[in-house]
Amino acid sequence: MNLILPLASEGDSGGGFVGPNIGEFFPPVVLFAGTPFELNRIMLVRILVAVVIIVVFWLGTRRMSVVPGRGQSLIEMGLDFVRVGIAEDLLGKKDGKRFLPILTTFFFMIVAMNLTGTVPLLNIAGTSVIGVPLVLAGIAYVTWIYAGLRKHPGKFLRNSLFPPGVPVGLYIIVTPIEILSTFIVRPVTHTLRLLMNMIVGHLLLVLFFLATSFFFFEAPGLFKLFGIGTLAFGFVFTLFELLVAVLQAYVFTILTAVYLQLALADEH
Template sequence: MTPLTLPAEDSGAFTPPTLEDMHLPAIFPWGAHEGFSKQMLMVLLSVVFIAWFFIAASRKGQLVPGKLQFAGEYLYGFVRNSIGKDIIGGKDFMKFVPLLFALFFFILVNNIYGAIPFFQLPTMSHVGGAYFLAALVYVTWIGVGLKKFGARFLKLTVVPAGVPWYILPIVVPIEIISNFIVRPMTHSLRLFATMLAGHLVVALAGSGIAFLIAQESVVLKGTSLLVLVGATAMYMLEALIMVLQAYVFTLLTAIYIQGALHADAH
């Protein structure tokens, strides 16, 4: 058996973390590979936490808000004005604020889990959650367009205004693929891939530090400090990306809704 085929514990080789390391055993299993997992528990806890925070922040409305009320009003105002009103427009935005609000804070909390000790797992690093949210948005903006324009919305979506008729055989298939296939896929995969990649990098750095510290060489032990500095920087960058991805996902949702509402202006 060559050294390349020896197990890590026999050869002393570094064993990097894998995707399987991010799928923890089910808390309450009900099948060979199924059960109530840590990820599911964290998703439920995020809903409880978000509901508790904003109910507590709005329970005692005061003219001069306290810290909790101020934080709740500021966060709500950010989604309402900076995403809803600025993107969708002052005439139609209010009816979509609950959706934008729920999406932003649900994604934010489930992303931030990855930066919190003990939780240490952004639930959106599992593609199922990202697919579900993207599918919800997909159905929403198409429904908004159909409600306003009827079946004509489908034509407005795939036939850009002002395009010569002889170019339409090329443009229409591209628009169909772009709007109805690529858009929901990129909407979900952007969130999932960034959360998964960032968490894997941090996990890889952590495993590397543990491996270097366990070595007998003083040089390798000292190298672990450099890896720690890099891992700290990556940790902070991942935390920033967690917030940005919640914002980007919600912003794109508002853009898609705005496009559906004004499809006849394109």
């Protein structure tokens, strides 16, 4: 659990309670300062997550057998969750298998990066800065547009912008709305939904644990008892953040599958 008390922001004078601020998401450079490859704590968390995912899947699948061991069973359960519960359920067996690699990558990458927000010493999600959510949403955006164009090369964009069955005179209203909702709002909300949940979750946890530190070590007299309440709330919100970490990965992945389903639908 995230019971390591976060440090106050730079510039804190040490007197009184200082809450979290947006500077939490712009930590100082740790390695390679002044070069195009400079790394801060969040970038190191992302690299660590990538390495951990690769190692875990390699260890769990290097000795595949008909009767799976414990590691192989866990990996297969996770893969089956994405394959059956998301890919095949929404896209069918053929298209589900086709897009399973990207959906699987999205789910496990986002889960792992979200969970680092509750890991002691890491204490921040790799998805809490816009870079990763934006890149993943961009990949999803290009993928479902490519899928639609490939399956319906002559109709995808036309039917997306000029929905069949709408009176011709209404296209002057409908088409701008379709452009905005499908090709602009969709990727923006796909990005922000993941990003903002991770930002808010981090700020709440930092707030509770900073308040706990303040009440226990700085508050006078009986005010120290408030630290018990903030610590309890911090513990509860840590559990809640674990749930949100998995839920947001599921939501991001299933929305990608839904967009693919819409792009591949025969109506196009």
